[in-house]
Amino acid sequence: MNTALPNPQTPASLSLYGVSVPSRLLLGTALYPSPKVMADAVKAAGASIVTVSVRRESARANSGRGFFELVRSLNVRVMPNTAGCRTPREAIATAHMARELFGTDWVKLEVIGNDDTLQPDLFGLLEAARALIGDGFKVFPYTTEDLIAAERLREAGCEVLMPWAAPIGTGRGLANPYALRSLRTYFPDTPLIIDAGIGAPSHAAAAMEIGFDAVLLNSAVARAADPVRMAGAFSAAIAAGRTAFEAGLMETRDTATPSTPVAGTPFFGLDKS
Amino acid sequence: MLASGPRPSQISGSIAATLDTPMQLKVFVNGEATVTNAATLAELVAQFGFAETGVATALNGDFVPRGSRQSTRLAGDDKVEIVSPRQGG
Numbered sequence: 256m257n258t259a260l261p262n263p264q265t266p267a268s269l270s271l272y273g274v275s276v277p278s279r280l281l282l283g284t285a286l287y288p289s290p291k292v293m294a295d296a297v298k299a300a301g302a303s304i305v306t307v308s309v310r311r312e313s314a315r316a317n318s319g320r321g322f323f324e325l326v327r328s329l330n331v332r333v334m335p336n337t338a339g340c341r342t343p344r345e346a347i348a349t350a351h352m353a354r355e356l357f358g359t360d361w362v363k364l365e366v367i368g369n370d371d372t373l374q375p376d377l378f379g380l381l382e383a384a385r386a387l388i389g390d391g392f393k394v395f396p397y398t399t400e401d402l403i404a405a406e407r408l409r410e411a412g413c414e415v416l417m418p419w420a421a422p423i424g425t426g427r428g429l430a431n432p433y434a435l436r437s438l439r440t441y442f443p444d445t446p447l448i449i450d451a452g453i454g455a456p457s458h459a460a461a462a463m464e465i466g467f468d469a470v471l472l473n474s475a476v477a478r479a480a481d482p483v484r485m486a487g488a489f490s491a492a493i494a495a496g497r498t499a500f501e502a503g504l505m506e507t508r509d510t511a512t513p514s515t516p517v518a519g520t521p522f523f524g525l526d527k528s
Numbered sequence: 529m530l531a532s533g534p535r536p537s538q539i540s541g542s543i544a545a546t547l548d549t550p551m552q553l554k555v556f557v558n559g560e561a562t563v564t565n566a567a568t569l570a571e572l573v574a575q576f577g578f579a580e581t582g583v584a585t586a587l588n589g590d591f592v593p594r595g596s597r598q599s600t601r602l603a604g605d606d607k608v609e610i611v612s613p614r615q616g617g
Binding site for chain 2 (some may be wrong): 283284285286287293306307308309310311312313314317318319320322323326335336338344345347348349351352353355356357423473474
């Protein structure tokens with residue numbers, strides 16, 4: 256059942272906080288076998304946004320500098336995350352540190368509530384989102400498919416929502432397609448980006464087919480045997496899924512219906528004589 | 529202990545030495561206990577060899593902007609975070 260028919264007035268290009276984004280694939284920069292593979296994967300994905308983080312620097316190592324210079328050379332927009340933060344206070348301080356380092360007010364806001372599922376703490380997420388929006392951030396909240404949390408985040412000023420498909424790093428695809436379709440239906444005009452849990456290009460295509468605006472993934476590409484080729488596969492799948500959504504999927508049926516015309520079928524009725 | 533304690537002249541001498549040389553503070557930098565004579569967050573960042581613009585800082589859980597590090601004085605047991613750009617998902 257196609258719940259969210261595309262609006263013909265909606266432009267095909269994605270706009271996030273007023274910024275036109277050419278690619279609907281957002282790629283993480285972690286877990287690659289090497290910095291070069293990461294850079295090549297970003298190019299093969301055609302990604303225009305990559306996620307980054309901040310981590311403790313060790314004395315005189317300056318390990319952050321080389322990475323940031325490499326990312327800068329890719330000419331993509333960076334979206335820092337607050338990965339690993341467990342309280343609003345940690346997330347708020349981390350977001351501020353990231354804004355200063357990366358020179359962007361965009362933040363992928365994560366407030367993690369559980370170590371096993373890495374499930375967002377929706378209460379802490381909302382608290383941190385409110386504070387950061389007050390501080391001038393453009394908040395991209397990593398959330399669940401919960402409708403009320405989504406409503407509150409929108410009210411707080413989040414112009415984009417990023418629900419999970421499945422827990423981070425599991426690669427299980429859309430764990431709750433019904434809830435994700437509901438979210439799409441309830442928020443027809445809010446950019447919705449699937450963030451986390453995607454394992455295969457078909458998962459990403461499925462998310463795009465039900466009308467999600469973009470997909471953010473990392474492990475599925477970085478952990479592939481050939482990350483660069485997998486980046487290309489995801490790019491193609493996401494483009495296909497988006498085109499399919501815009502083209503309007505057929506209605507599903509419970510019973511078969513022939514595709515070949517019945518009228519004029521040879522031998523029709525002969526066995527009944 | 530009393531018998532081996534410092535005589536009054538030595539006490540005043542040690543106070544004078546303290547005033548001459550910067551105070552030694554125990555602080556926690558990125559979770560590790562460190563003794564430093566840095567008086568400010570800016571000095572601490574410099575002592576660790578970090579480029580001023582290559583790192584961001586927090587003190588006791590709160591962000592300290594680059595421009596405020598010079599005026600941010602350190603106290604004993606302060607918890608300092610010094611971070612830099614890194615890969616992320």
